[in-house]
Structure formats: structure tokens, C-alpha cells
Amino acid sequence: MKVLRTPDSAFADIHDFPFTPNYVEIADPSDGTALRVHYVDEGPRDAPVVLMMHGEPSWSYLYRHMIGPVVAAGFRVVAPDLIGFGKSDKPTKKTDYSYARHVGWMRQWIEAIDLNNMTLVCQDWGSLIGLRLVADMPDRFASVVLSNGGLPEGGPAPRAFAIWRAFSQWSPFFPIGKIVNAGAKRALSAAEIAAYDAPFPDSSYKAGARIFPTFVPFENNVAIPDQKRAWQVFEQWNKPFLCCFSDGDPVTRGGENRFIGRVPGTAGQPHCTLKGGHFIQENDPQGFVDCILKVLSR
């Protein structure tokens, strides 16, 4: 497996992400290739862990406005970059990636640093991967806070998603920062757009970002049996599970209805709708933080 590593200099001009980088090396299960996972790890090591998982096509920078307030409330915040994203290593071929591999890579990383008593905070692919981790390792997780994501198990792709998927597959250009900007319902600054572009010095780094949309298990996708097994775990999940989706995300809007009632742990939680687009972390980070702290304080 050929792997690229974004040079540190690519991140040198980012001034609103002051967190010390942490790295763990994992071995790809298929051929043993070493892959370096980057993660933010802030707050007391013995405090309850808040695991913030980003999705397509962002990185832990997405959580820059949320890490500080959650640490200030007394928690340890851990925010990894998925393989292919941020400061983590980037296999160069689209076929190096699959949904199952992403779950396996992140599982190895969690086991390597032995995280327990975690609250999963997730959005987009952070939820598709994060919720699978919860189902695989339920004893390591104490609660879930879910925004703008889900755990699809077949069925037709929503129209807006199918258009996005075709764009990601065939477009001659794939401007990461502009894509985040378009999904953020506010105008990001030029520096913020540059920060989302930073992990990808050129298109050879974007294989993971390009292929992600085709992995979402709609229609007859290969991952559907794995999803149904994960759902069996969530249908018995009694720990707190809070939904806080956005009112303005055309892709996931209303997705909480697939969880509330079906996951027993959703009962009695203060579910809410946040105002914003797909990247709610850019629109209402404080609202998202408030949801996390509500779950942790109960």
C-alpha cells in the first residue's frame, strides 16, 4: 500500500488550531502497512473521555471551537483524524479504503491508546464509523451525542446525497475547503477554507475523500450486513443517546427519527434541533457543546 504523509509545513499557517499533535502508528490488517493516526488529546488523562469524530471531507480542525469548552468543563477531549484525512496518513489508491477498513483502523487506534468511559460525539462519517465502533466495543462507551449523520442500512439514497455522490466520483475538481464552506451555512474565512484544504497539497492526497461517498450503505452496498448487526446492538442500547441534528442540512435533516424510539437509550434525553447546515460545528459549536454537557451531567 503506497501511503502519503502531508508535510507539517502544510499546517504551519493555521493559527486557530493550537492543539499539540499526538500520533499512534497502527498496522493495516490487509498487508501490515504502518499507518500513522493523528489525534488531539486535551484535558486531564483521568477524566471521562469525549471522543469527537469528524467526517467527510474534514478533519479534527472541525472541532476547534468545541475542544476548549468541553475541556474547561472538566473532560478529556480526544479527536482523531481518520486515515486519509487531516494529519493522519493517506493511502493513495481508492481501493485502499473501505467502510470496514475505516472501522478497523479506528478500532486499532482506540485499543492502542486504550480509551474507556467514552462519550462519542459525531457527525457525518464520524457517525457511520463511530457508531460502528460503539456497536463493536459497547463496554468502552458511556454515551452518544449524534448530529447530522446516521447508520444507513440500505434503501434509496436521498436525492441530495446521490447528486453529491456523483459529483465526488466524476468531478474534475474536488475543492475540499469550498465543499465545507458550501455545507456550513455561513461564509468561512479564507483562512478557514485554507485550513480545510491544508491536508491535501494536491489531488494525489484525496483518494480517501473522493471515495468516501460511495461507501455510504444505501441501495445494495456491501456493508449492509455489518450495519444490520450494529443496529441489533443499538436496539438493546440503554445508555444515554442524544440526537441534535441541524435544521438546514439537506442530506441528513430528520435523521433523528431513525434513532429516537428505536434506540432505548434515546428515551428521556433532551433531543433538540440545532440551527445550521451540514457542518454544525461551524454554525453552532456552543449549541453542540451544550448538548454534550447535558448528557455528561445527567
Next chain:
Amino acid sequence: MKVLRTPEAAFAGLSDYPFAAHYLDVATQNTPALRLHYVDEGDREAGPILLLHGEPTWSYLYRKFIPSLVAAGHRALAPDLIGFGKSDKPANCDDYSYEHHVGWMSDWLTQLDLNNITLFCQDWGGLIGLRLVAAFPERFARLVISNTYLPFGESIGPGFDAWRTFSQATPEFKTGRIVDGGCNRALTSAEIAAYDAPFPDESFKAGARQFPLLVPTTSDHPSVAENRAAWVVLERFEKPVLTCFGNQDKVLGHLDAEIQQRIPGAKGQQHCRIDASHFCQEDQPEQLLDLILNFIAAQK
């Protein structure tokens, strides 16, 4: 005129064609009103990109183009010709003529009042599209032409003659298989099914069966005069024209030189041959998108 309409259920299984359906009634000469289907995505105020399909396809051919053109800030329009896709299908071969097709699409174009158009056309999309350019040159800003031509009564080569013979002789006109055969890559079974979807049985295929006979490759064809007149306009068309033909299209791939030499707007452009067969949209979508978007951007 007996008119068939493909039931909506025939299109229900298409997972890679997420576009909203738009319809307009069109008529020409003495034809009754026929329902024409078209895709219309993106900002209505943006410059339109008109994507014209040909034989025996439909706007599904452009499913990989539309999202990227919209993401680049354009309005993407892809109509289904009468007899194809989700548009109405007159049941008899005699219901179709070259001039009817041009008339139906002219009616659609003028009803929508499209202007500042970037045309991308291939196959019959060019035979009809270039006639639209000749009829309404002021509405078009630039042309991108692939694997098509505007014949005016002369042979266009043995590849086409063989295709026309096959099209009339074959007992079953397997549209999905025909498209697959005109691509370098192997289409998936789902894609082949999508090209079959507009035609639940042979009775829906009168327009597809008739198309090869409507190409003016002999001097007695009834549209020779119209196409000669269209060339007179095209020979004065000075807005930018780009050709990007498939280097493995054995039917029409050799005709780009005629276009480059005869349309003044083609002078000095970066014409290219791409690694594609007849259905270049299936073989090289990303490269064609790149060519179209750069061609537009170069003139801004």
C-alpha cells in the same frame, strides 16, 4: 398519432439518476402536443449548459456531468428527445422525421427562452443541436462537439452504413446492449438496464428504430436542403467551437476535421481526440467535464 408514454415505474430502480423531472408540451408542424422531459438543475440565473443526447440514449447519458456542472456554478439542462427517455413516444416510425425532431426541440428551446447557451452535443444531439445553433445563433455562446456531424446528402462512411443496416435488420433492438457495445468500458448490468428502461417492449422503439434512416447521407434525403442552409449559418459562426471526438468511435470519430475547417469559431481552439469510443460520456466523463469547464473559463 398514437403516442406511448413509458410508465414512471420503469424508471424507479435508477439509483444513479437523482434528478427532478421537468416536463413541457412541445409541438411542430401538424403534430399534437407531446410531453417532453428534461433535467434542469442548478441556478436558473446562471449560464445554461445544454447537454443533448442522441441515438438510442437519453439524459441518463449525462448523469455524471450534471452534478459537477452545477457545483461549478452552472445551470445544466438535459432534455430527452421525443421517442426517448421519459419523453413521449409516437408509436409509428412514420411519425418521426428529421424536421419534426428539430421542430420539437426548437419549440422546447424557445419556450424556455434559453440564452448564452454552452452546447455539448454527441451523435443525434449534434444533428439536432447544430440545427438549433443555425436557427438561433444568437442564443448560443459556445459549442463543444463530440462524435457527431451535420451531414448534407453525402456518405459519412462505411461505419455508419453498417450501423444503419444492422439497425433495420436486427429482430430485437437491444438499446442497452447497443450502448454497451459503443463504449470502451463494460457498462454494469444496472447501467445497461437504465438504457433499456425507457422501452418496456419493442412497441416503444419506433423513434430509436427510425433514427438511422433519418440521417441525410443521400442526395434525395428530404432534409438535405435544410442542412445545407444550416451550414451556411455555421460557416459564419464565430463564437468559440471546440471538438473532442473519441479516437475509437468507428462510426463518426473521423468527422471532426470537417467541423474544425468549416466553422470559423473553431479556428485556434485546443481541439483534441480523447481515449473514448462512440459514447464518450460513458468512457471519459471526468476528462470531458474538465474540457467543458476550462473552455468556458477560458472565455471569462
